Amino acid sequence: MSANRGVPAPPLQSRRGRWWTRGIGIAAAVATVCTVWLGLWVTPPDETQGNLVRLVYIHPGVAWVALYLAFGMAAVASLLYLWPRTRSLVWDRLAAAAVEVGVVFNVCTLVSGSIWGKPTWGVWWAWDARLTSTAVLLVLFLGYLALRRVPAEPEVRAKRSAFVALFAAVDIPIVHFSVLWWRTLHQGATVLNANLSPTIHGSMAWTLLLGFVALTLVFVWMLLVRYRIGVLEDWLGTGELDVALRERQAEGAAVGEEEAA
Amino acid sequence: MWRDSLLVAGKDLRIEARSRVGLSQVAPFGIVALVLFAFALGPDRSLMARGAPGLFWVAVLFCTVLAVQRSVSIESGDGARDGLRLSGLDPAGLFLGKSVAVAAQLAVLEVVLGVGVVLLYGARIEVPWLIAASCVLGTVGLAATGTLYGALSAGLRVRETLLPFLFLPIAAPVLLAGTRVWQAAMAGGVASDGSPWLRLLLAFDAVYVALGIVVFGPIQESA
Numbered sequence: 001m002s003a004n005r006g007v008p009a010p011p012l013q014s015r016r017g018r019w020w021t022r023g024i025g026i027a028a029a030v031a032t033v034c035t036v037w038l039g040l041w042v043t044p045p046d047e048t049q050g051n052l053v054r055l056v057y058i059h060p061g062v063a064w065v066a067l068y069l070a071f072g073m074a075a076v077a078s079l080l081y082l083w084p085r086t087r088s089l090v091w092d093r094l095a096a097a098a099v100e101v102g103v104v105f106n107v108c109t110l111v112s113g114s115i116w117g118k119p120t121w122g123v124w125w126a127w128d129a130r131l132t133s134t135a136v137l138l139v140l141f142l143g144y145l146a147l148r149r150v151p152a153e154p155e156v157r158a159k160r161s162a163f164v165a166l167f168a169a170v171d172i173p174i175v176h177f178s179v180l181w182w183r184t185l186h187q188g189a190t191v192l193n194a195n196l197s198p199t200i201h202g203s204m205a206w207t208l209l210l211g212f213v214a215l216t217l218v219f220v221w222m223l224l225v226r227y228r229i230g231v232l233e234d235w236l237g238t239g240e241l242d243v244a245l246r247e248r249q250a251e252g253a254a255v256g257e258e259e260a261a
Numbered sequence: 262m263w264r265d266s267l268l269v270a271g272k273d274l275r276i277e278a279r280s281r282v283g284l285s286q287v288a289p290f291g292i293v294a295l296v297l298f299a300f301a302l303g304p305d306r307s308l309m310a311r312g313a314p315g316l317f318w319v320a321v322l323f324c325t326v327l328a329v330q331r332s333v334s335i336e337s338g339d340g341a342r343d344g345l346r347l348s349g350l351d352p353a354g355l356f357l358g359k360s361v362a363v364a365a366q367l368a369v370l371e372v373v374l375g376v377g378v379v380l381l382y383g384a385r386i387e388v389p390w391l392i393a394a395s396c397v398l399g400t401v402g403l404a405a406t407g408t409l410y411g412a413l414s415a416g417l418r419v420r421e422t423l424l425p426f427l428f429l430p431i432a433a434p435v436l437l438a439g440t441r442v443w444q445a446a447m448a449g450g451v452a453s454d455g456s457p458w459l460r461l462l463l464a465f466d467a468v469y470v471a472l473g474i475v476v477f478g479p480i481q482e483s484a
Contacts, residue, residue: 139430159483171431178434
């Protein structure tokens, strides 16, 4: 990075990624491949749902990561940033990384749910409580990401974003209850528990469980990589200003020398 | 805190009384929205009457965005925001004052829109107190959240575009609950149809007013 000469670089290990990040990445890849193999080849098709049941190995895991892990982590990290004693940009970057990865998983949740819903319910989108609150959650956190893109000092941006995450987190239970009452034809959880559990095949249960593990590993790996990119981005941002300043000073010095000559 | 909030609310409302931006721009915008909704639905009056509760609240939500933007822009020039911070007013009082001013303007607006919905869409209101209760609770919640997000986006150059995006999804429960209470009030059935929704609105108000009182100071520092 010759553009940043003179600016202290972040420690080498955080630039390159550490061995355990790679380890988690490899574990995530292996677990994902195993889930795909078990889900597509080993497990039998369901009696009532046929091959459609194979989506169920992925969808709940993705939803768990998106709705609970990622956004829960973002909310906790934002609170820790706002709390004066634990204030550190570490929490800000962690929240940002969690939201960004969470938004990707949230979209995957909605898409995989839609693909499952079209043949099962006959529509791509049902205005059911769980779908609606997931969609509202997605919009709330897209707003968070939009706010983060507004250029600002890292501390100002961190504080602002943390507040937005806090307001959104507080809103989620209210949204959840309101859409639950709004639409009580709700099937999300029962699909898994009532329909499948009584007839669930041994290999199906294991595949489902492995799906959860694989997707959690994928999330953790993406989070770590995104966090590292966040550190590097901040470093690049401060570096660019310093370089520009130095270039202007050099110009001034060159003009001064010419005049002296 | 209370004295400060009255001072700030008085200031904002005096500015509104002299400039009449809300009366001459925001209220007519609300009427335009109602007319446009009618065009979108077609001339079927029974359909309009059925859609009236939701359309009323959507119009209120859009007008809230405008009212909040106006409330922020009052203090955007001449370092007025820094002036307010230097004035030694309690941030919680500042938050409450600005919320009260927005809420007062919204209340007037809701009367206008309510009359508009009854006249234009032929909505029949059977239980007026339910309508009044939902409007009071909804207005408090919208004004509090709007003021919070307004303060958060105050210093941003992209304020006009970012504020609706951040604010409207947060206000979704108010739209849902308000619409349901209105439907209950128009159906004229038992009042208990609306009361869980009124409780939801109350919870929304309590959460965001409390949050605003606590965090408005730090938010101003970050804007």
